[in-house]
Amino acid sequence: MKRNWHISLVLVYLVLGLLLATSFNTQQKYQQALNAPRKEDLIRKVRQLETDRDALKKQIETDRAQIQNYEKIAAKNEGMLSAYTNELEQTRKATGLVPATGRGVIVTLADSPQYPKDGDPNNYVIHDYDLRTVVNSLWSGGAQAVSVNGQRLMSLSSIRCAGGTVLVNSTRLVSPFKIQAVGDSEKLAKALNADEKSRQLLNEIADYYGLVKKIEQRDDIVIPAYKGGLLIENAKVVEGGD
Incomplete structure (x- = not known):
């Protein structure tokens, strides 16, 4: 009777072990069945990320090349802009649209304080042609900029008589007249004496009629x-001209 009890107990343990083993195997297979889709999904996501990464690398390389191209174009345009700016500045200087400073001469002319000896008062005053004579001599002497009583002269400027005054750039001026010129002061002074009309005006005529004259060489002239205005109404471009 005791032996049968032991045999029954062994059989119970065997059956219980078999059930546990079967349950464990079933659980593992079930877990594997659950994990399989997740693993495939992760693999698919990783591969997609790798594809996106490679595409992003190519896009970065393309953008970098485009940026370098833009930088080259910008550098070229910057150089062209700098050249245009310098050319414009030189043009503005040549046309008198910016102030001029430096060495040069100042010629001051004024009407004579003397009473007319020959009865003609016109010989004792400074006229528009007197100013033009001095200005033309200064231009021929290499003046870079010239002004009369603060009126900057350029290609469109005119100096002409207007009654008892002189009209410069449509501005009425009266004696005394201060003519300033920027340039080599020694050459400008020599030019005033080299020109026959200028020499006669500043020497014989001025001395005879008592006209006030003064010539100075300066290092601090400001014009x-x-x-x-810059409007040209009547001039036209000649077709076929250079």
Whole structure:
């Protein structure tokens, strides 16, 4: 009776072990069945991320090359802009649209304080042609900028008589007249004496009629920019001209 009890107990343990083993195997297979889709999904996501990464690398390389191209174009345009700016500045200086400073001469002319000896008072005053004579001599002497009583002279400027005054850039001026010129002061002074009309005006005529004259060589001359109009109404471009 005791032996049968032991045999029954062994059989119970065997059956219980078999059930546990079967349950464990079933659980593992079930877990594997659950994990399989997740693993495939993770693999698919990783591969997609790798594909996106490679595409992003190519896009970065393309953008970098495009940026370098833009930088080259910008550098070229910057160089062209700098050249245009310098050319424009030189043009503005040549046309008198910016102030001019430096060495040069100042010629001051004024009407004579003397009573007319020959009865003609016109011989004792400074006229528009007297100013033109001095200005033309200064231009021929290499003047870079010239002004009369602060009126900057340029290609469109005119000096002409207007009654008892002189009209410069449509501005009425009266004696005394201060003519300033920027340039080599020694050459400008020599030019005033080299020109026959200028030499006669500043020497014989001025001395005879008592006209006030003064010539100075200076290092600190300041000539303002031209402030008149730039409209050209009558001039036309000649077709086929250079």
